[in-house]
Amino acid sequence: MKKFFMALLCCLFIPMLAFADKTYDTDVVVVGAGASGVTAALQAAELGAKVVIIEKLPSLGGGTICSGLTVVGSDQQNKYGFHQFTDKSYVFKKIMDYNHYAGVAPIVSKFINESNNSYEWLKKHNVKFDPIFLYTYLEDPAWHPLTGHCAGMLKSLIEEFKKYNITALTETPGKSLIIKNGKVAGVIAESEEDGKVTINAKSVIIATGGYGGNPDMVKKYAPFKGFSVNKGSKFRVGDGINMALSAGADTHNIGLMQWHDPMPKTDIGRATRSGFNEPFFWVNKEGKRFMDETYRMLWAYSGNASLNQPDGVVIKLLDAATVKHITDNGGALYGVHDLKPNNDFNKSVEMDVQGNKVVKANSIKELVQKLNKNYGFNMDEATLQATIKQINDSYANHEDSQFFKNRQYLREFKTAPYYALVTYPAFLGSVGGIKVDENAAALDADNKAIPGLFVVGLDSGGMLYGDTYNIVSAGQTLGWAVNSGRFAAIKAVDEMKK
Numbered sequence: 001m002k003k004f005f006m007a008l009l010c011c012l013f014i015p016m017l018a019f020a021d022k023t024y025d026t027d028v029v030v031v032g033a034g035a036s037g038v039t040a041a042l043q044a045a046e047l048g049a050k051v052v053i054i055e056k057l058p059s060l061g062g063g064t065i066c067s068g069l070t071v072v073g074s075d076q077q078n079k080y081g082f083h084q085f086t087d088k089s090y091v092f093k094k095i096m097d098y099n100h101y102a103g104v105a106p107i108v109s110k111f112i113n114e115s116n117n118s119y120e121w122l123k124k125h126n127v128k129f130d131p132i133f134l135y136t137y138l139e140d141p142a143w144h145p146l147t148g149h150c151a152g153m154l155k156s157l158i159e160e161f162k163k164y165n166i167t168a169l170t171e172t173p174g175k176s177l178i179i180k181n182g183k184v185a186g187v188i189a190e191s192e193e194d195g196k197v198t199i200n201a202k203s204v205i206i207a208t209g210g211y212g213g214n215p216d217m218v219k220k221y222a223p224f225k226g227f228s229v230n231k232g233s234k235f236r237v238g239d240g241i242n243m244a245l246s247a248g249a250d251t252h253n254i255g256l257m258q259w260h261d262p263m264p265k266t267d268i269g270r271a272t273r274s275g276f277n278e279p280f281f282w283v284n285k286e287g288k289r290f291m292d293e294t295y296r297m298l299w300a301y302s303g304n305a306s307l308n309q310p311d312g313v314v315i316k317l318l319d320a321a322t323v324k325h326i327t328d329n330g331g332a333l334y335g336v337h338d339l340k341p342n343n344d345f346n347k348s349v350e351m352d353v354q355g356n357k358v359v360k361a362n363s364i365k366e367l368v369q370k371l372n373k374n375y376g377f378n379m380d381e382a383t384l385q386a387t388i389k390q391i392n393d394s395y396a397n398h399e400d401s402q403f404f405k406n407r408q409y410l411r412e413f414k415t416a417p418y419y420a421l422v423t424y425p426a427f428l429g430s431v432g433g434i435k436v437d438e439n440a441a442a443l444d445a446d447n448k449a450i451p452g453l454f455v456v457g458l459d460s461g462g463m464l465y466g467d468t469y470n471i472v473s474a475g476q477t478l479g480w481a482v483n484s485g486r487f488a489a490i491k492a493v494d495e496m497k498k
């Protein structure tokens, strides 16, 4: 009988507990605890605001992937003699030239002018940086690598939350905005533990990382409609952008993605990936070369070039001599994913051949047959043979008369067996999203700030660019995340004090 009453009590009370809704009253609520959200929360709290931050994943900052951010005028640039990059006018003009003034100049200007203050602010909050270096010879020394990548940065910033009594709720996805008298006045979230969570706030800062993990939104907004590979998080599904849209925010450059080196559909060995990314010999599915392969170092460029190919397909080719060359001598590229001399590239390739991820053939005829059979292509052997003749002639003449590739990266394609890696357009995430002003305040179609609403990081990243993410002064998505997070927090606190 006692057991029966216990069971009855449980039946009566567990549902009540599950739906025990919670309400918070705060100054600032931040939706999303990645790079931009964590920065915004800490900055707002440091300036005296009461802050609640909500994150849909089980841990704060747990899903953010990145390594370094753009800074202009840093102590490191001075120390290592990159003086040109301490000149803000030089960098501003360079970035605006890159985006053909399609990026919004006042925002680019504030981003550059404040980037070193944000870098110093991070250091003040115990974020550590590794020495800067040129990732490729085509880039600027802008990218400042974080010790321990983004995880290192976020760990340091999150440790500071205690000091400022920031309330952080995990597994609490933001669902909709509270709008009162034409002003954004908080967020409705959900939690398995607490049911409906209402957070009333003077300002909302949306920081949910874009829509790259939402295939429907990618199809809707990105101009490339074929198959593409998402190399970023599958949890960034456009929640924040959709919430801002529902409050009347306008979009800006929303279709801009962070296109990257084309990638295979399935995972391959890390060494295989690096070796096939060497700047030697790429063709499209018709067997035609289409770019100076060295421009894969500026990966946004190889991303763009892949989008122009039939179905976006890029086939990366290596002959046996080049596989051996890369294995013995290491990669021509250096940086984060380098191959040092005497590496295991050859073993990694053979493993991926066994796994049917890399095609191996003893003749060009067999290579074409296998590509056509395994991937449904319709490549003409004569076309590929003509392209191979062209690349071998370029090598013999020390001149790529088609795409004018730096002669140091010209190689023959002559020694069987031949290897091919079939790849598709790939992106790190979305960049474009909501239209914002210099304070990251969301703007409506009349360019008026929506009271109480800020949108930061990848949810509003399109403001800095034209049609292509800027890889020349690299680290701009994280740079914008940190800077826009701070801009929004500073303005929100300012408004609060009025």
Ligand SMILES: Cc1cc2nc3c(=O)[nH]c(=O)nc-3n(C[C@H](O)[C@H](O)[C@H](O)COP(=O)(O)OP(=O)(O)OC[C@H]3O[C@@H](n4cnc5c(N)ncnc54)[C@H](O)[C@@H]3O)c2cc1C
Pocket (backbone or CB within 6 Å): 031, 032, 033, 034, 035, 036, 037, 054, 055, 056, 057, 061, 062, 063, 064, 065, 066, 067, 068, 069, 070, 172, 173, 174, 175, 207, 208, 209, 210, 231, 232, 233, 235, 236, 237, 239, 240, 428, 429, 456, 457, 458, 459, 474, 475, 476, 477, 478, 479, 481
């Ligand atoms: C492999 C890789 C390498 C990269 N390297 C670099 C680099 O070196 N430099 C660089 O500039 N950029 C890099 N990036 C891009 C980098 O990921 C972004 O710059 C950065 O994460 C943007 O920060 P964010 O705050 O906008 O988004 P995120 O850091 O992704 O944070 C968004 C957060 O919001 C949470 N969220 C989503 N929806 C909700 C919701 N409804 N409610 C609550 N929380 C929600 C997410 O779980 C996440 O924690 C890289 C990306 C990849 C994939």
